[in-house]
Amino acid sequence: MSDLLALRPPVPVIELSGSAYERGCKHGEVLREQIGDFIGSIMQLHEINLTFATSCDELKSHCMRNYQYLQSYSPDLARELEGIACGSAQSLDAIMLLNSFLELEDLRVAKLGKQLLSAGASTSELIASNVGSDGDKNPFGAHGYPVWGCTSFNVMPRASADGHAFVGQTYDMEDYYAKYNAMFRITHEDGHTELVYSLAGILGLNGMNSSGVGVCINKLVATDARLGISYPALIRNALSKRRVGDAFGAIVFARRACGMNYQIASADGVAWCVEVSAGDYDILSLDDPSRNGVIAHSNHYLSSRMRAYETPGWLSHGGSYVREQVASRYLNEMRGKIDAKSLMTLSKDHTNYPRCICAHGYEGESEFVAFATIAAVIYDLNSKTAWITNGNPCQNDFKMIALKP
Numbered sequence: 001m002s003d004l005l006a007l008r009p010p011v012p013v014i015e016l017s018g019s020a021y022e023r024g025c026k027h028g029e030v031l032r033e034q035i036g037d038f039i040g041s042i043m044q045l046h047e048i049n050l051t052f053a054t055s056c057d058e059l060k061s062h063c064m065r066n067y068q069y070l071q072s073y074s075p076d077l078a079r080e081l082e083g084i085a086c087g088s089a090q091s092l093d094a095i096m097l098l099n100s101f102l103e104l105e106d107l108r109v110a111k112l113g114k115q116l117l118s119a120g121a122s123t124s125e126l127i128a129s130n131v132g133s134d135g136d137k138n139p140f141g142a143h144g145y146p147v148w149g150c151t152s153f154n155v156m157p158r159a160s161a162d163g164h165a166f167v168g169q170t171y172d173m174e175d176y177y178a179k180y181n182a183m184f185r186i187t188h189e190d191g192h193t194e195l196v197y198s199l200a201g202i203l204g205l206n207g208m209n210s211s212g213v214g215v216c217i218n219k220l221v222a223t224d225a226r227l228g229i230s231y232p233a234l235i236r237n238a239l240s241k242r243r244v245g246d247a248f249g250a251i252v253f254a255r256r257a258c259g260m261n262y263q264i265a266s267a268d269g270v271a272w273c274v275e276v277s278a279g280d281y282d283i284l285s286l287d288d289p290s291r292n293g294v295i296a297h298s299n300h301y302l303s304s305r306m307r308a309y310e311t312p313g314w315l316s317h318g319g320s321y322v323r324e325q326v327a328s329r330y331l332n333e334m335r336g337k338i339d340a341k342s343l344m345t346l347s348k349d350h351t352n353y354p355r356c357i358c359a360h361g362y363e364g365e366s367e368f369v370a371f372a373t374i375a376a377v378i379y380d381l382n383s384k385t386a387w388i389t390n391g392n393p394c395q396n397d398f399k400m401i402a403l404k405p
């Protein structure tokens with residue numbers, strides 16, 4: 001492999017407890033240096049990848065428009081963000097900018113970006129800089145859009161080797177983001193605990209809880225993206241629930257800002273793969289005979305009804321379709337024998353390299369463009385154990401982290 005990376009140290013695990021504000025303060029204090037560096041450099045990534053040239057202040061204002069939705073959706077998580085801002089000595093709008101990192105990916109699409117930035121910003125001067133003369137026509141050269149995409153999997157107890165439920169994913173972004181990998185173990189006063197994979201300054205990207213509920217995701221670029229609740233808040237609100245049905249409701253019946261696929265699973269064997277746009281959703285049943293207890297997902301809608309929300313041209317390099325087929329076939333072939341080790345093997349797959357499940361950048365690309373697996377995560381919802389890599393799983397070992405130490 002031409003792009004061998006130095007082995008990375010294990011992802012740090014940070015203990016959080018107390019009130020929402022206290023949790024945020026501790027998060028901000030412990031990761032102050034990383035959060036400061038993240039905020040200080042994120043515009044370099046956005047300037048390269050967003051369709052419209054905007055100032056950092058304009059992007060922060062755009063992201064802050066979502067804060068009002070968060071305040072009514074979860075006052076606790078809004079307070080936690082305020083705590084992160086205080087603890088890291090950063091402004092709240094800068095923390096909102098970080099927490100909107102996947103919503104901001106929608107601004108890479110010319111038509112969608114204009115629609116989003118124009119919402120509530122009547123004086124906004126939008127200057128198309130990274131767009132070709134044909135509007136959404138790919139302006140990014142031989143490798144196409146610098147498009148990212150995770151690969152996720154959801155395994156019901158009856159499809160695993162030991163009767164455990166598994167959910168997990170590769171988390172695939174520009175390699176730049178890997179510097180900010182972190183895990184949070186969040187202990188509430190009543191003993192409810194969440195183990196959350198995230199980035200410095202952000203509420204959470206996926207995770208599981210002590211009630212055996214787990215959630216992972218795939219980004220989908222839906223044409224109805226709008227102002228609303230950003231995805232890290234949906235993840236954390238779902239993980240605060242003791243019942244899997246409540247976790248489902250926290251995600252599906254919220255005013256979402258953007259499209260996404262949510263893999264929701266539980267130790268008691270109830271699981272869904274829920275494709276959402278901002279305002280709509282469809283459920284892919286794991287009980288469907290063609291799936292029989294397993295499902296893999298990547299970055300295109302599988303539901304024929306939801307396909308109407310697919311952003312035209314966005315997935316033109318086809319990598320998403322390859323990853324979905326490779327992962328689905330593997331899960332089908334391994335049905336009844338699936339365990340954490342086999343899911344680690346799946347996470348390292350290089351079919352269609354470098355646009356593969358274990359994703360790598362092209363040689364010579366900067367960290368702001370090189371699209372790579374920044375972490376691979378597997379959750380066993382019955383043993384309440386996670387395994388995570390810091391960077392590509394083909395080059396970095398999975399480290400085991402127990403929900404409760």
Ligand SMILES: [Zn+2]
Pocket residue numbers: 348350358359360392393394395
């Ligand atoms: Zn790899």
